[in-house]
Structure formats: C-alpha cells, structure tokens
Amino acid sequence: MKYAIKMTGSVQQVLRAMLADPAAPRYGLEIAKLADLETGTVYPVMARLETVGWVESSWEDPELGVRERRPRRRYYQLTRDGAEQARVALAEISRIRDKRRATLSAVQPGTLGASL
Amino acid sequence: VNGVLPLQAQADPLAVLREIVQAARPDADLGLIRRAYDVAAAWHDGQIRLSGDPYITHPLAVATIVAELGGSDQALCAALLHDTTEYTPCTSAELNREFGLEIAGLVAGIAALDQCRNASTLGQAIAAVEAADPRVLAIKIADRLHNMRTVAFVSPGKQFRKATEAREVFVPAARLLHLETVGSELEALASATLSRARHVRSASGRLLTAMAALLPPDTRARWREEWLGELHILPARRHRARFAAHTVLGVPRLAVTLRRPAPGSRQAHP
Numbered sequence: 001m002k003y004a005i006k007m008t009g010s011v012q013q014v015l016r017a018m019l020a021d022p023a024a025p026r027y028g029l030e031i032a033k034l035a036d037l038e039t040g041t042v043y044p045v046m047a048r049l050e051t052v053g054w055v056e057s058s059w060e061d062p063e064l065g066v067r068e069r070r071p072r073r074r075y076y077q078l079t080r081d082g083a084e085q086a087r088v089a090l091a092e093i094s095r096i097r098d099k100r101r102a103t104l105s106a107v108q109p110g111t112l113g114a115s116l
Numbered sequence: 117v118n119g120v121l122p123l124q125a126q127a128d129p130l131a132v133l134r135e136i137v138q139a140a141r142p143d144a145d146l147g148l149i150r151r152a153y154d155v156a157a158a159w160h161d162g163q164i165r166l167s168g169d170p171y172i173t174h175p176l177a178v179a180t181i182v183a184e185l186g187g188s189d190q191a192l193c194a195a196l197l198h199d200t201t202e203y204t205p206c207t208s209a210e211l212n213r214e215f216g217l218e219i220a221g222l223v224a225g226i227a228a229l230d231q232c233r234n235a236s237t238l239g240q241a242i243a244a245v246e247a248a249d250p251r252v253l254a255i256k257i258a259d260r261l262h263n264m265r266t267v268a269f270v271s272p273g274k275q276f277r278k279a280t281e282a283r284e285v286f287v288p289a290a291r292l293l294h295l296e297t298v299g300s301e302l303e304a305l306a307s308a309t310l311s312r313a314r315h316v317r318s319a320s321g322r323l324l325t326a327m328a329a330l331l332p333p334d335t336r337a338r339w340r341e342e343w344l345g346e347l348h349i350l351p352a353r354r355h356r357a358r359f360a361a362h363t364v365l366g367v368p369r370l371a372v373t374l375r376r377p378a379p380g381s382r383q384a385h386p
Contacts, residue, residue, distance in 0.1 A: 027346065027349075028342065028346055029346045029349055029350070029359070038362040038365070038366075039346070039359055039362050039363045039366065040362040040363050040364065040365035040367075041366055042366075043339070043363065043366050043370050044366050044369040044370040044372075044373050047370055047373045048373050051373065062268075065308055066304050066305055066308045067304060068308075069304055069307040069308050069311060070308060070311055070312075070345070070348045070349075071308065071311065071312040071315075071341070071344065071345040071348055072341075072345060073342075073345050073346075074338070074341070074342040074345065
C-alpha cells in the first residue's frame, strides 16, 4: 500500500508516540523524548507530517507562557484523518513484519544453509 | 477641536472604558473623558503603532487600565492624553487651555518622568519614580503594562530594555503603590520576555538563529521561535547545547521538506 508519507522508521516511531494519546497536543522536545529520537530527526518528520495533513501545529495561547514566565510553545496534534491513516499504516506494517518473522521462524535452524 | 468623529463609526471605542468607570464611580464626568479621548484621537490621527493598530488604541488601553485601578476623571483624561505632548505637535499650554492646569500638569509630569529616564541610569530612574506624583506614577505603570502586553511587535533589543526597566523600576513602583495585580502581571510579562531574550543571546540561540536562516524565508521565524522556546525548557546549558547541535543536524533535511512537499500531498498551508 502507498501512503501519503514514506513510512520510515522515525516516522513510525513519531506516529506511535503520538497515537499513545492521539488528542494530546505535544511540543517538539516532548515528541523527541516520547519517540526516543533526536530533535534533528523529529522536526523534519513533523514538517512532513504537517505537509500531508496528518498533523497540525499551532502556537499556544501566549498568556499561558506569560503565566509560567516562559516563551510560548509550538504544539503538534494529530488530525482526525491523520490519526486514522497512521493507525491503518502502522497496523499494516506490523502485519507485514509479523508475516515475515513467521516465515523466517518456520525455517528450521541449519536447514536454510543445507538447502542452499 | 469640536466635532471630531470617533475613529470607528461601527462601535463606540469608549464602550469598555465607560462601563468600567460607571461601575466604579456613577458620578464620573463621562463628557470630560469623551472630550479627552476625542482630542487625543485628533492629535494622534494617522499615527500607527508597530502592531498596525491606530495609535489612539494605546492611550485608550492605558486609560482602561487606570480605570480598573479606580483612577479619577483627571487621571483618566491624563492617561488618554499622555503621549500628545511628546509625540504630536500638541503643547502643554494647549492642554492647559482645553482641560485646565490639573490634567495638563499630570501629562507634563508623565513627560518629565520619561525625559529623566531617557537621560539617566536605572538608579536615577528609580529615584525619579519614587519622587513622582502617585497619579503620574500609576499612569506610567499602566503605560508600561500595555507596552509589555504588546512587546512582541518591537525589536528584540528594545524588548530586552523595556523588560529590564519594567522589572527594575516599574514592578517595585507598582508594589510601592499597592497595585498588586498590575505589579504581578508586569513582573510575569517582563520575566517571560527576559527569559526569551536570554536564550536568543546565548551561543545555542545564536547557532539556531543562524541555521534557521537556511530555511525558506516564510518559515524561518516560526522554526526559530519554536526552537528558542524549546531551549527554555531544557534545564542546563549542556542540555541546550546538545539540543542545538542535534537540531542543527536536521536542518538540511527540514529545508528540503519545506521546499518540496511530499509527492501526492495536499497543498500545505503557510
């Protein structure tokens, strides 16, 4: 299946992290921590996800930042459509992976070498 | 100055101010306040704030803050007129003729406070503030509060100066006059601005700013502000340096992504 975005490993990690609580708005540093990725990987992924409409980003209410005496944050949130497509894509990827793993484990140790 | 029309014909710009004043003092001289507004609006006509709003919105906002503090009719008029003698050809003598000695005196006091501040150190500014008429001081504090609420529109250097002065001079002044809510809001605004300014000037901040310049022009400001904001979350300098280094490594890919949306994608919204 062809997705709107190339489902690289880091894209999958980001989507899994965000799908853990799909409605929660999260800032970049937070996503990096949750997905266990470096920020240099996360921001380009977020930009791509935003381009295809799976994620939306917006500034928080500046008054909130002022109350906590800090600059305003940029928050990312899965769109309804994005969350749906991400779930479908991740499910299919793990199905393919499971199938591949099953095929490999069906081969008896040593027999693969013998048949070659 | 008779017959000056309010700037916006659709809604009365004085509605909010009038409501606050009437609730606090049913005997307030609304005619006098209206006249001060009209005169100020006429003098500031054509002037625009950095936010793009007509200039008169600033004295009006200051007067509204003064009204919330329970200011007298004279204080409200002075708040509305506080920038006329400094930023328009209007003179103190003209205000005196139009509104009498008391209001003209308050406006002159505000201008004098600005003058001494421009020419002196922070310590002298504090001394001048402490010696000033409490009404003049309250208007000046309200003035700075509104300026800090809209500080995003001025240059980073000026933001830093305004915020430092707000914290060193005006927050203590507000406490001196027992204007606790104004003092707290001013302190919060100044601290948020200063913490942002601190990160802008740090090595990590400068590195991120330099790298943001490699992104498409219409996206630079957003990513720069986003990253500088993240710097603030990180507790120690080495965390910030690490964040900046890693983020910078992703900039080339980010630049490509932002220039060329993925194939088959929807049109990106700017």
